[in-house]
Amino acid sequence: MKYLSSFSLYFFILILSSCSDSTYDDIQTSEDSNSDLITYQDVKPIIDNNCLNCHSNPPINNAPTSLTTYNEVKNAVLEGDLIGRISRNDGANGLMPQGGPRLSQDLIDTIVQWEQDALLEN
Numbered sequence: 001m002k003y004l005s006s007f008s009l010y011f012f013i014l015i016l017s018s019c020s021d022s023t024y025d026d027i028q029t030s031e032d033s034n035s036d037l038i039t040y041q042d043v044k045p046i047i048d049n050n051c052l053n054c055h056s057n058p059p060i061n062n063a064p065t066s067l068t069t070y071n072e073v074k075n076a077v078l079e080g081d082l083i084g085r086i087s088r089n090d091g092a093n094g095l096m097p098q099g100g101p102r103l104s105q106d107l108i109d110t111i112v113q114w115e116q117d118a119l120l121e122n
Contacts, residue, residue, distance in 0.1 A: 038114040040070045040121045046107050047073055050097050061098065074119050083112055 047055075047067050054060055055067035065080065067073050076082040085096040086103050095102060114120070 037117040037120060038110055039117075040073065040114070040119070043073065043111055043114045044070075046103070046110060050103060050107070054098060063098075070121050077111070077115050077119065083108070083115065086111065 051067045054063040055065060057066040057068045059066050065072060065076060067076060073082070082096075085094055086108055088095040088102070090100050090102045097103070
């Protein structure tokens with residue numbers, strides 16, 4: 001009987017020690033992990049504020065392409081060297097925005113991260 005009592009006490013302590021104070025809000029879901037991904041919604045204001053002076057629809061000032069839609073900006077990253085052009089040093093030939101100044105590094109990093117995060121739209 002003493003053995004059964006000791007076992008019951010041990011089992012009770014084991015159960016109590018395995019409980020945690022975690023709540024449902026503490027559990028990270030796969031949707032939560034996507035919240036850190038950069039999407040076009042993060043990139044669009046950068047493009048709108050710095051590129052649309054020339055890359056509007058239709059483009060002006062000899063800009064080769066419009067950057068007014070997700071697909072146009074995505075294509076400019078994949079095939080048009082957008083990141084290379086915005087990453088050049090001040091005064092370098094081909095720096096965008098044309099005539100400078102160069103975008104701040106945090107804005108450039110956002111666009112680079114967007115590419116690394118698979119150029120998500122939303």
